[in-house]
Amino acid sequence: MPSAPRRQAPRRQAPRRHDPDRRARILHAALDVVAEHGVAGATHRRIAAAADVPLGSMTYHFEGLEPLLTEAFTLLADTVAARFTERMAAASTYEEACEAVVDLVVGESWASPRTMLLSYELYAFAARRPALQEVMRDWMDKSRAALGRHFPPETAKALDAMIEGLSIHRSVDRAPAGREAVRAIVGRLVG
CATH class of the missing domain: 1.10.357.10 (Tetracycline Repressor, domain 2)
Known part of the structure; x- marks a missing residue:
C-alpha cells in the first residue's frame, strides 16, 4: 500500500524589516543623487544605494x-x-x-x-x-x-x-x- 504523500512544513518567511523612515530616506537620497549627478544621472539604482535600501523599495514606494x-x-x-x-x-x-x-x-x-x-x-x-x-x-x-x-x-x-x-x-x-x-x-x- 502506497504511503500518503508527506506534507511539507510551510516555508517560513524571513521577518519583515520594519523601516518606517524608508520612504523619507529615499526622498532625501534622491536629492543627494541629483546634487551629485544631476537629474540626468539620477537612477533608481543610484538612489537606492544612496538611501541604503533594496532596489525593489524604489518601485514599492514610487510609481517611477x-x-x-x-x-x-x-x-x-x-x-x-x-x-x-x-x-x-x-x-x-x-x-x-x-x-x-x-x-x-x-x-x-x-x-x-x-x-x-x-x-x-x-x-x-x-x-x-x-x-x-x-x-x-x-x-x-x-x-x-x-x-x-x-x-x-x-x-x-x-x-x-x-x-x-x-x-x-x-x-x-x-x-x-x-x-x-x-x-x-x-x-x-x-x-
Whole structure:
C-alpha cells in the first residue's frame, strides 16, 4: 500500500524589516543623487544605494523615477520655503524685514551652494513638466506670502524676484554683491 504523500512544513518567511523612515530616506537620497549627478544621472539604482535600501523599495514606494523626483523636489521647495518664512517671521519691524531680505540673499539659509544647485536642476526638470511647474509656483507663493507680511504685494513680488536673481548671480559671479550692495538694492526696491 502506497504511503500518503508527506506534507511539507510551510516555508517560513524571513521577518519583515520594519523601516518606517524608508520612504523619507529615499526622498532625501534622491536629492543627494541629483546634487551629485544631476537629474540626468539620477537612477533608481543610484538612489537606492544612496538611501541604503533594496532596489525593489524604489518601485514599492514610487510609481517611477519622475514621481520620485517630483516628490523630492517638492520636499526641497517646502523645506526652503519654511526656512524663508521662518526668517521673515523673525522680523518684527520694517527695518528688520529689510535686513531679513538681505540675509536671504547673502546668507545660506536659502542660497547655500547645494540648494542653488538643486534649484537649477529643478528649473531645468520643470521646464517641460506641469506638475513640477506647480511645485515652483507654490514655492513662489509661499515666498511672496512671507514677504507680504512686511511689504505690499507688488514690492513682495519684486523682492522675491530680486532674492532669487541675486542668489543665482552670487552663486556664479566672480565678485558677488556683498551685504552693503544688497542692502542698497533692497532699499531702492522698498523705497
